[in-house]
Amino acid sequence: MSDGGLKAVFLAQRPMLLRLLVARLGNRDDAEDALQDMWLRIDQLAEQPIAQPAAFLYRVAANLATDRRIAAGRRGARDAGWVEVQPRAEDVPDAERTLVARSEWQAVEDAIGEMPERMATALRMFRIEERPQRAIAEHLGISVSGVEKLLQRAYRKIQERLESVGGDSADAHRLDSERGSDRAG
Known part of the structure; x- marks a missing residue:
């Protein structure tokens, strides 16, 4: 299937992909961002044949959701670590x-x-x-x-x-x- 065909399948499956991503990520805004990332990745695929384009898109969506959850966890841990080492307001003289x-x-x-x-x-x-x-x-x-x-x-x-x-x-x-x-x- 050509790049144009994969985009057509993406557009047809977009509502279902959005529901999958909302369920995995927990909110619509993150799901919309993930869909945008998917669109850009599809754009990068050069004329590679894909036997089952819908299954491929769902796998890409699942992988993106997993990557985003991992990144959010790391970001949260990093931010929490940063907050722990910052001086409290009463420690800083006015x-x-x-x-x-x-x-x-x-x-x-x-x-x-x-x-x-x-x-x-x-x-x-x-x-x-x-x-x-x-x-x-x-x-x-x-x-x-x-x-x-x-x-x-x-x-x-x-x-x-x-x-x-x-x-x-x-x-x-x-x-x-x-x-x-x-x-x-």
């Missing part, structure tokens, strides 16, 4: 929190910049480098008690700076509670 955090960070940087060198060094070594107070004392040539006092004064200066820029009282409370835990180390 503009106001970002501005407040920048302002507070600048206040902390300014406070550290105004500290005496030994105080700033002790604070950086303890908070950033996470060195124990004993190692800081050895490095600065002072006692552990002296390191504790430097850290207390550094925290106080940071707290005062945060309060002066309208910092959150929760930050001040956190600094107070950290001051108490600084003695261990």
